[in-house]
Amino acid sequence: xxxxxxxxxxxxxxxxxxxxxxxxxxxxxxxxxxxxxxxxxxxxxxxxxxxxxxxxxxxxxxxxxxxxxxxxxxxxxxxxxxxxxxxxxxxxxxxxxxxxxxxxxxxxxxxxxxxxxxxxxxxxxxxxxxxxxxxxxxxxxxxxxxxxxxxxxxxxxxxxxxxxxxxxxxxxxxxxxxxxxxxxxxxxxxxxxxxxxxxxxxxxxxxxxxxxxxxxxxxxxxxxxxxxxxxxxxxxxxxxxxxxxxxxxxxxxxxxxxxxxxxxxxxxxxxxxxxxxxxxxxxxxxxxxxxxxxxxxxxxxxxxxxxxxxxxxxxxxxxxxxxxxxxxxxxxxxxxxxxxxxxxxxxxxxxxxxxxxxxxxxxxxxxxxxxxxxxxxxxxxxxxxxxxxxxxxxxxxxxxxxxxxxxxxxxxxxxxxxxxxxxxxxxxxxxxxxxxxxxxxxxxxxxxxxxxxxxxxxxxxxxxxxxxx
Amino acid sequence: xxxxxxxxxxxxxxxxxxxxxxxxxxxxxxxxxxxxxxxxxxxxxxxxxxxxxxx
Numbered sequence: 001x002x003x004x005x006x007x008x009x010x011x012x013x014x015x016x017x018x019x020x021x022x023x024x025x026x027x028x029x030x031x032x033x034x035x036x037x038x039x040x041x042x043x044x045x046x047x048x049x050x051x052x053x054x055x056x057x058x059x060x061x062x063x064x065x066x067x068x069x070x071x072x073x074x075x076x077x078x079x080x081x082x083x084x085x086x087x088x089x090x091x092x093x094x095x096x097x098x099x100x101x102x103x104x105x106x107x108x109x110x111x112x113x114x115x116x117x118x119x120x121x122x123x124x125x126x127x128x129x130x131x132x133x134x135x136x137x138x139x140x141x142x143x144x145x146x147x148x149x150x151x152x153x154x155x156x157x158x159x160x161x162x163x164x165x166x167x168x169x170x171x172x173x174x175x176x177x178x179x180x181x182x183x184x185x186x187x188x189x190x191x192x193x194x195x196x197x198x199x200x201x202x203x204x205x206x207x208x209x210x211x212x213x214x215x216x217x218x219x220x221x222x223x224x225x226x227x228x229x230x231x232x233x234x235x236x237x238x239x240x241x242x243x244x245x246x247x248x249x250x251x252x253x254x255x256x257x258x259x260x261x262x263x264x265x266x267x268x269x270x271x272x273x274x275x276x277x278x279x280x281x282x283x284x285x286x287x288x289x290x291x292x293x294x295x296x297x298x299x300x301x302x303x304x305x306x307x308x309x310x311x312x313x314x315x316x317x318x319x320x321x322x323x324x325x326x327x328x329x330x331x332x333x334x335x336x337x338x339x340x341x342x343x344x345x346x347x348x349x350x351x352x353x354x355x356x357x358x359x360x361x362x363x364x365x366x367x368x369x370x371x372x373x374x375x376x377x378x379x380x381x382x383x384x385x386x387x388x389x390x391x392x393x394x395x396x397x398x399x400x401x402x403x404x405x406x407x408x409x410x411x412x413x414x415x416x417x418x419x420x421x422x423x424x425x426x427x428x429x430x431x432x433x434x435x436x437x438x439x440x441x442x443x444x445x446x447x448x449x450x451x452x453x454x455x456x457x458x459x460x461x462x463x464x465x466x467x468x469x
Numbered sequence: 470x471x472x473x474x475x476x477x478x479x480x481x482x483x484x485x486x487x488x489x490x491x492x493x494x495x496x497x498x499x500x501x502x503x504x505x506x507x508x509x510x511x512x513x514x515x516x517x518x519x520x521x522x523x524x
Contacts, residue, residue, distance in 0.1 A: 020500060043495030050488075179496040186489030190482035197475070208478075209471035268488055271481040278478045 013184075013315045020180045040251045044179050045261030048327070050268050051178035052244045053080075054185065055324030056138030058269075059276055060317065061377040063300070064293030066280020069219025070212050076228070077273035079236040081266045087240060088262025092249040094400045095241070096258040103331075104246040104396065105339030111399040112410040114343050119414050121339020123391045124243045125363070127384055128332030131242070132159075132367035134380035135325040140371060141294055142317050155368050158321060163364040166326045167357045171251060171334070174326040181319035188316050190275050192305065196282045200304045203285065211284045226442075231382075234441045238385020240393055243331035294377055329367075333359035382441070383425055390417035390444035394452040409455030417448025 040048070058077075065073040101107050105124060109117025139158030143149050149157070165173050201208060223231075239245070245262075252258035283291075283300040291299055301313045336359040337352050347355065374380040394413045399405040424440035 020496070041495060041499075043492050044499060046488075047492035047495070176496065176499060179492050179499070183489045183493035183496060186485050186492070190485040193482050194479065197478070205471040205475040209474050212474070268485070271484045271488075274478065274481045275485055278482075 013312065017177065017180060017319070020177055040175060040248065040253055040257070042257045042260055042264075044175055045248055045252050045257055046264045046268070047182040048175040048178040049084075049245060049248055049261055049265040050186070050272070051182035051320075051323035052248075052327040053239060053265070053269065053324070054182070054272060054320060055135055056141075056321050056377050057134070057381045058272065059185070059189070059320050060138060060141070060294055060297050061381075062273060062276035063280040063283070063297040064295075065219075065378070066215070066277035067283050067291070067296045068215065068280075068293060069223070070215030070217070070281060071277060072216055072219035072223065072228075074273050074277045076231045076235050077277075078270060079232045080239065081269040081273070083236045083240055084266030084269060085263050087245075088259045088264075088266060091241065091397065091400060092252075092258045092262045093255040095246065095249050096252060096255040101250055102247075102338045103250070103335050104241060104243055104392070105335055107246075108395060108399060108410065109339070109343070111405045112395070113407040116395065116407055116410040116414070117339050118343055119411065120392060120395070121335050121343075123387070123414065123418060124335035124339065125332050127388045128243055128328045128335065129363050129367050130370065130387075131381070131384050132325055132328040132332070132363065133370040134374055134377060134384065135321050135328065136367055137371045137374040137380065138294075138377050139318065139321040139325070141377075142298065142314065142321065145295060145298055151371075155371050158318070158325070159364050159368045162322045162325045163329060163361060166329045167360045170356070171247060171330050174330045175248070175251075177326060178323045181316075181323040185316045185320050186272075188313060189279070192301070192309075192313060193275050193279050193282070196279065196286070196300070196304055200286060201282050207285060208278075208281060212281045215281060215284060230441055233445065234382050234385045234389070237389040237393055237445065238382070238441065240389065241396065242388055243335050244327035247327075247331050247334065329360050329364055332363045333357070336363070383428075386424065386441040386444050387418060387421045389441055390421045390448040392417075393445070394448045398452060406456050406459035408459040409452045412455035413448045413452035416451035417444060420444045420447035 062073060062077065095101070095104075095107055098107050098110055101110065103121070103124070105117045105121040108120040136155050136159050140151050140154040143154035143157060144151050147154075165177060169176075197208070203210075241249070248261065249258045252261060279300065280296060283296050286303050287296065287299045297317070298314075301310055301317075305313060333356045337347075337356045341347060341355055342352070375383075391414050394417065395405075395410040399410065421440070421444040424444055428440060
């Protein structure tokens with residue numbers, strides 16, 4: 001009887017999701033595929049942003065970190081919330097105000113030159129692909145652990161389904177399905193937390209507080225100061241305006257909606273991290289102490305929920321993965337078309353749409369094949385954050401703010417930033433005991449910034465010399 | 470102190486639930502308009518952005 005109800009719950013969810021995706025309709029032009037015709041209202045910008053960043057890292061992994069490190073990761077997560085709010089106040093409106101931009105690469109191209117746009121496009125596609133691989137890895141963890149599927153088939157199911165609706169629907173399908181998935185997990189996971197606190201937490205508020213203190217102390221004692229700084233830097237900068245977020249800023253109906261969407265997403269993230277960490281802390285009284293980080297949420301759900309609720313929550317967890325994955329696939333495909341293909345060839349709209357769709361499929365296939373090399377969810381994310389923050393952020397943020405950004409500064413900062421990030425990542429794999437993942441973002445970002453300053457200064461001197469001559 | 474922490478946790482959980490309901494409402498409105506979002510593609514960027522004077 002339980003199995004019948006559980007299957008019915010899963011089928012009902014899939015039917016509703018399919019209906020929502022179908023109602024989003026296929027994109028018929030590239031502007032629809034890439035920007036949803038710049039028609040996104042506030043609630044959908046907010047919901048889609050939140051659904052994109054609430055991936056397995058900010059859900060499954062955060063519950064695990066709450067389980068092991070208490071409130072430590074809540075503090076680190078607040079850096080992410082601050083970033084969103086600052087982006088909403090100071091960066092997203094400036095981005096939205098640029099004319100004719102489909103991508104971040106477009107914005108960089110307008111501020112610097114075509115070479116910078118192409119390099120930004122290559123970096124965007126690579127980061128989207130690697131992040132998609134991390135999402136696919138998380139999906140594999142869920143489906144393999146729960147249903148016992150072989151790893152490769154779990155990856156194919158998750159990536160295949162997501163690729164299908166993203167390929168045909170583009171950004172609009174991604175946003176509409178994100179909104180549905182956001183509604184599901186934003187409602188159900190907090191309800192589950194309340195359920196655990198009321199019915200399963202042995203000892204009530206006093207025990208919760210005691211476990212929070214124990215876990216937080218353990219977290220601080222096992223994490224070095226430089227690691228904490230690195231984690232704060234990574235969460236503050238690592239996802240700043242990654243292509244899916246930039247696309248939503250550009251697709252907002254107005255600059256005000258763009259700004260408010262990011263601010264609301266930042267405020268929501270504070271609440272979300274608190275819910276996830278609280279789930280992890282509550283789990284300390286319910287599941288065994290040595291449970292691996294990425295399995296805490298699943299084991300907690302299995303322990304406390306009735307069979308039907310378990311099935312529904314599993315589907316919600318899979319939705320969390322898919323809502324991030326679809327945004328990354330779409331953003332990577334749009335970046336490929338707009339920043340790598342279009343600068344070199346005049347491409348009519350229908351051909352651009354075909355290229356975008358093909359790129360979605362190819363990026364999905366590459367992401368699926370990289371899954372075996374993903375270390376863990378958080379480590380995979382931190383590696384991607386290091387590349388993105390050091391390669392793109394100095395050129396993007398400074399370029400949006402100063403009057404005359406120099407192309408040499410853009411090229412140098414992106415080139416040096418990514419080179420130092422890649423060297424640090426290689427060292428991480430070669431000397432794993434010597435280097436901590438969170439710490440590598442600091443030298444890489446520093447190198448990118450220094451290279452920008454140097455490039456700007458050199459370009460300025462050259463211009464002054466030319467004027468003198 | 471522990472009770473205060475618990476109350477705070479409950480408040481943020483309720484905030485998250487309300488956010489989910491808000492987006493669900495917008496989603497229903499979006500897909501009930503024949504599956505399309507309002508069409509502003511013939512508006513120029515300035516026409517759309519002029520809706521907010523101060524940003």
